[in-house]
Each structure stands twice: as structure tokens, then as C-alpha cells.
Amino acid sequence: MDQNLETIKNIIRGGGNIVVLSGIEVMRETGLNGVNAEHIAYDIEQKYGYSNDEIVSSLFFSRRVDVFYKYYKEIILNKEDVRPSLVHEGVAKLQRYGKLDAVITRMVYCLHQKAGCDKVIELHGSVEGNRCPVCGKIFGSDYIRYAKDTPKCDICNVILRPGFSLIGEMIDNGKITQAGCAVERAGILLILGAPVNSPLCRYMVNYYHGNRMILLNCHESVGDDRANYRAYGNLSEMFSQVMDF
Ligand SMILES: [Zn+2]
Numbered sequence: 001m002d003q004n005l006e007t008i009k010n011i012i013r014g015g016g017n018i019v020v021l022s023g024i025e026v027m028r029e030t031g032l033n034g035v036n037a038e039h040i041a042y043d044i045e046q047k048y049g050y051s052n053d054e055i056v057s058s059l060f061f062s063r064r065v066d067v068f069y070k071y072y073k074e075i076i077l078n079k080e081d082v083r084p085s086l087v088h089e090g091v092a093k094l095q096r097y098g099k100l101d102a103v104i105t106r107m108v109y110c111l112h113q114k115a116g117c118d119k120v121i122e123l124h125g126s127v128e129g130n131r132c133p134v135c136g137k138i139f140g141s142d143y144i145r146y147a148k149d150t151p152k153c154d155i156c157n158v159i160l161r162p163g164f165s166l167i168g169e170m171i172d173n174g175k176i177t178q179a180g181c182a183v184e185r186a187g188i189l190l191i192l193g194a195p196v197n198s199p200l201c202r203y204m205v206n207y208y209h210g211n212r213m214i215l216l217n218c219h220e221s222v223g224d225d226r227a228n229y230r231a232y233g234n235l236s237e238m239f240s241q242v243m244d245f
Contacts, residue, residue, distance in 0.1 A: 023194020129163030195221030
């Protein structure tokens with residue numbers, strides 16, 4: 001095994017109070033696009049006549065809800081029956097071993113929960129939490145996927161609100177505080193699939209006071225040297241090696 005991975009494996013095996021920051025590359029391994037789908041921004045603009053950032057904004061939702069839901073079905077829910085990856089399975093194993101304090105993510109597909117993890121802080125909500133603005137009933141992603149047109153509440157006949165935050169909306173302050181407190185208490189801060197300078201991490205790492213910040217990602221980025229231990233490569237392969245104990 002790679003020397004770096006061996007060291008990281010030993011730290012995780014010997015440590016506890018682990019907080020995981022689960023990034024965009026963990027999701028990308030499963031083939032899902034995400035809410036903004038930056039990697040296909042050009043195709044989206046060609047197909048929809050609007051940019052991805054425009055479509056997932058609160059202003060756009062209030063004006064062109066039909067286009068918004070077309071995008072939701074085709075781009076955000078681009079794959080059916082997605083299975084958790086070896087990274088999601090590995091994080092669930094940390095929980096089974098009593099080592100996991102929290103998983104913090106901006107991803108919206110509940111894949112950590114599907115792998116058996118229940119300590120997940122979803123900063124931007126999820127595709128399973130679509131809500132009727134009148135009665136508050138919650139509708140999962142399948143309800144959106146199979147809705148004939150724009151999805152409406154089956155009781156009130158009112159158009160649903162998406163379960164994730166739109167650009168221009170306030171992020172839930174309670175969740176940010178909860179996440180910051182978890183990072184502050186962390187023995188090990190484990191960053192998976194995101195650069196230290198990413199929107200997910202650059203704010204959270206300021207709360208970490210330890211000296212075991214570990215980063216596993218596909219490729220190196222500027223600012224990553226704030227992490228104490230780093231390894232780059234295929235995420236699922238690396239993390240299965242690290243979690244092989
Ligand atoms: Zn309703």
C-alpha cells in the first residue's frame with residue numbers, strides 16, 4: 001500500500017471522534033450530476049436556454065417553475081436506483097465502529113443514509129425532502145421523477161417546493177452551527193472528495209483545532225497543504241484500502 005495511505009489507515013484505526021466532510025467527488029463517482037451540474041454547464045445552456053446557476057435560483061423557481069422541474073427531473077435526478085459507493089460504505093463502517101461523530105455534506109442524494117449512516121448534516125437539504133408549502137407534507141425523489149408535469153401536493157394541489165436550497169435562499173443557520181460545533185469537537189477531520197478551498201471545506205476547517213486533518217481527493221488543488229495528511233487517486237479504491245481493518 002502507498003506509504004501515505006498506510007499512515008492514514010493507522011491514524012483512523014487508532015483514533016476516534018471523526019468528522020467527515022463529504023464532497024462533490026464522492027457524489028460524482030456514482031454518476032449523479034448534483035444540483036448545479038457544473039461539469040455539463042455548456043450542454044445545459046444549449047438545451048434549456050438558461051445557465052445552470054439561473055435555473056437553480058429562487059427567482060427562476062418563482063418565474064419558470066415548469067422549466068425548473070424539467071431540469072430537476074432530467075439533470076438532478078439523472079440516474080435511478082443509485083447505490084452508495086465504497087466511500088459511503090466506508091463511512092458507514094466508521095459509524096459501526098463507534099468512531100464517527102458526523103458527516104457534513106452539501107450533496108443532496110442521501111447516499112450516506114442509504115449506506116446505513118444516520119449522523120448526516122445535509123447543509124443544503126435533499127432531493128427526498130420536497131415539501132408542500134401549504135400542508136407541509138414531504139415527497140421523495142420518486143414522486144418528482146414520475147410526476148406527469150410540475151409536481152403538486154396530492155392533497156392541496158399546490159406546486160411543491162424542492163427539498164434542497166436554491167441560489168438566493170438563506171442556508172439553514174441551525175445546520176451550519178451544528179456542523180461548526182461538530183468540527184470544533186473533532187479528533188480527526190476527514191475530508192473526502194473536495195479540496196480544502198472548496199465551498200464545503202474552506203469555512204469549516206477554521207473550526208478545527210487538531211493536527212489530524214486528512215484529505216483524500218482525486219487531484220491536488222491549491223490550498224490543500226492545510227491538511228496534515230493527504231493522498232490523491234481513485235477515491236473508492238483509496239478509501240477501501242484505508243478502511244480495511
Ligand atoms: Zn399539501
